[in-house]
Amino acid sequence: MATDIFEILRLNKQQILQLWLQNQQTDTEFSDNFNTADELRAQSAEFVDLLLSTLNENNIHDFSSPDLEPLIDYVSSLTISRARQGFSPRETATYIFTLKDSLLKVLSDQISGDLSQLYQATIQISRFVDNIGIQSFETFITGREEVISQQSDEMAELSTPVIRVWNGILAMPIIGTLDSARTQVVMENLLQGIVDTGSSIAILDISGVPAVDSLVAQHLIKTVNATRLMGAECIISGIRPEIAQTVVHLGIDLSQMITKATLESALKFAFNSLQLEVRRIQKDKVI
Amino acid sequence: MEKIPILKMGKFLLVTIQVDLYDRLALTLEEDLIEMVFKTGSKGVLIDISALSIVDSFMGKIIGNIAGMSSIMDAETVVVGMQPAVAITLIELGLPLSGVHTALNIEKGMALLQSRMKADLDDDENDGDD
Numbered sequence: 001m002a003t004d005i006f007e008i009l010r011l012n013k014q015q016i017l018q019l020w021l022q023n024q025q026t027d028t029e030f031s032d033n034f035n036t037a038d039e040l041r042a043q044s045a046e047f048v049d050l051l052l053s054t055l056n057e058n059n060i061h062d063f064s065s066p067d068l069e070p071l072i073d074y075v076s077s078l079t080i081s082r083a084r085q086g087f088s089p090r091e092t093a094t095y096i097f098t099l100k101d102s103l104l105k106v107l108s109d110q111i112s113g114d115l116s117q118l119y120q121a122t123i124q125i126s127r128f129v130d131n132i133g134i135q136s137f138e139t140f141i142t143g144r145e146e147v148i149s150q151q152s153d154e155m156a157e158l159s160t161p162v163i164r165v166w167n168g169i170l171a172m173p174i175i176g177t178l179d180s181a182r183t184q185v186v187m188e189n190l191l192q193g194i195v196d197t198g199s200s201i202a203i204l205d206i207s208g209v210p211a212v213d214s215l216v217a218q219h220l221i222k223t224v225n226a227t228r229l230m231g232a233e234c235i236i237s238g239i240r241p242e243i244a245q246t247v248v249h250l251g252i253d254l255s256q257m258i259t260k261a262t263l264e265s266a267l268k269f270a271f272n273s274l275q276l277e278v279r280r281i282q283k284d285k286v287i
Numbered sequence: 288m289e290k291i292p293i294l295k296m297g298k299f300l301l302v303t304i305q306v307d308l309y310d311r312l313a314l315t316l317e318e319d320l321i322e323m324v325f326k327t328g329s330k331g332v333l334i335d336i337s338a339l340s341i342v343d344s345f346m347g348k349i350i351g352n353i354a355g356m357s358s359i360m361d362a363e364t365v366v367v368g369m370q371p372a373v374a375i376t377l378i379e380l381g382l383p384l385s386g387v388h389t390a391l392n393i394e395k396g397m398a399l400l401q402s403r404m405k406a407d408l409d410d411d412e413n414d415g416d417d
Contacts, residue, residue, distance in 0.1 A: 184375075191371030198391055222378050229374040231367060231389035231396070 005107060005121040010052050012106045017048050019102035024095065043078070047099070050074050060124050063131040075132055076139040089140050093133050100129040156185050162193035169270045170199045171263065173238075175208035183219035187226055194232050201270045202227055205263050207238030217252040224257045233258070233273070237266035291316045293323050299331040299400055300324065300362075301393075305338045313349045320353055324362050330407075331400040332357050335393055337368030347382035354387040363388060363403055367396035 009016065021044060050071055059065040075096075082092050103125050111118050160182075163171045170193050174186060190202055204223065209216065220236060227234035237260040239247075247254060260266040271278060289312060294301040300323055302316070324332065334350070354364035365388040377384065388403075390396035 187375055188371060191374055194391070195371060200391060200395065225383040226371075226374040226378045229366075229377055229384060229389055230369050230371065231391040 004057075005111070005117075005124075006052075006056055008110045009055075009103065009106065012110065013048060013052055016052075016099075016102050016106050017045055019105055020044055020048065020099050023098040023101055047074065047078070051099075055128070060128050063128070063135075071132075072135055075135050079136040079139040080143055083140055083143060089137060092136055092140070096129065096133045096136055100126055103129070156182055160186050160189050162189050164193075164197055164199070165203075165267065166270070166274075166276075168197075168199050168274055169201045169203065169267070170194065170197060171203040171205060171267075173205040173208060173263075177211070178206075178209055178216045178219050180215075180219065183223065187223050190223065190234075191226060191230055194227065194230055200232050201235065201273065202232055203235045203237050203263065203266045203270065205238040205266070206236060206243070207240060207263070209238075209243075212243045212246055214250050214252055217247060217250075217254065221254075221257065235260060235266045235269060237261070237263045290319070293320055295323070295327055295329070298329055298404065299333055299397070300327065300329045301333050301335070303335040303338075307341060308339065308346055308349075310345055313346060317349055317353055317356075321356050321360070324357055324360050330362050330404055332362055332364045333393065333396050333400060334364065334366050335368050335396075336366060336373070337370065337392070339373060340370055342373050342376055344380050344382065347377050347380060347384065350387065351382065351384055354384070358386060363400060365390055365396040365400055367391065367393055 021041060024040070024044070054068055054071045059068050079092055082095075083089075087095075104122055107121050107125065108118060111121065159175050160172065163173075165171045170190070172186065172190055172193075176182070178186070186204075190204070193199070194202060204220070206212070206220070212220075224234040224236065235258045236254070239259055239261055258269065260269060289306070291302060291304055291306075291312065293316075300320065302320065304316075306312075308316075320332065323329070332353070334353070336350075339346075350366060354366075357364045364386075366384070367390045369389065388396075388399060390399050
């Protein structure tokens with residue numbers, strides 16, 4: 001005689017929920033984060049409801065089956081909302097695995113007579129709940145990766161500010177390695193800055209670039225040429241001795257660009273070409 | 288047939304491209320412009336491409352051609368108002384337009400042409416003196 005384990009679980013839904021909530025409360029450390037016990041109860045009840053209504057003997061072995069989708073979606077959104085509330089992945093995983101304990105407890109109470117069936121059911125249920133746990137963890141990792149890639153985008157944006165140092169002169173300090181993606185951002189920001197301010201000189205300061213290889217030099221040349229196409233002049237400043245050494249050793253030709261050692265001399269050059277003069281004011285001495 | 292107007296402004300020719308250039312139109316422009324340079328004896332050509340948002344390698348080549356042809360007819364070409372996206376595209380296509388002068392806007396382009404004309408005149412005067 002084979003008893004339907006799913007039927008047993010469905011009939012004992014209330015008991016499962018009770019057990020689960022009890023289990024959660026014994027794990028005191030992670031109940032603090034929840035605003036109210038009611039909220040936790042409502043969430044758990046919804047989870048148990050969804051689990052028991054979707055689970056059947058066909059899909060228990062096949063986690064990718066389409067009728068499990070609502071359950072998987074629910075687990076994902078649950079994980080995300082818990083992660084936002086500040087739960088650690090361990091807490092969320094424990095939350096899911098305590099459900100396993102209560103499911104198994106109910107099963108062992110109900111089919112205590114047939115040991116081999118109890119064994120089979122235990123394996124099935126535990127494998128299924130493990131899968132839910134993995135799903136939750138995967139969601140957590142994916143969410144984290146999204147945050148990381150978003151942050152690196154923001155960092156690229158943040159680390160390439162366009163500064164208007166004078167009427168008609170823009171400066172852009174570059175901090176960090178210049179790769180293709182970064183160059184694209186630098187170029188776009190610089191050109192947009194030129195259009196917005198109508199500046200005719202742009203200074204690209206590379207004193208914060210750790211190393212210049214042929215690829216980085218290529219990117220610099222591209223930026224300078226693009227600036228020239230827009231009708232502005234681009235000065236590269238902040239060439240450190242090491243950079244000058246590597247550039248010459250690599251045989252990169254930077255002769256077509258205006259290069260200066262410091263931002264100061266670049267600025268002087270810019271003032272010069274705009275026919276501006278910086279003077280010290282001679283104040284009359286009070287006798 | 289659609290044509291891009293070429294305006295004579297003093298010693299210079301002014302071309303403002305307000306529509307998207309397709310290949311035929313660009314070729315016609317090249318032909319008309321060189322014809323105009325010859326007819327008017329202009330010393331400078333100002334091409335405003337601020338309304339142009341899309342370029343391809345052909346368009347880049349046409350602009351280069353116009354500059355090259357004008358320069359052998361003793362006229363300078365200044366391209367003004369290039370959009371950032373257009374500049375990036377041309378660079379990525381490997382077309383730095385080395386023979387072409389550029390300026391941010393019409394005003395600055397005009398000033399550039401005038402200063403170059405003046406420089407030329409000074410040179411001529413110096414030549415006369417020698």
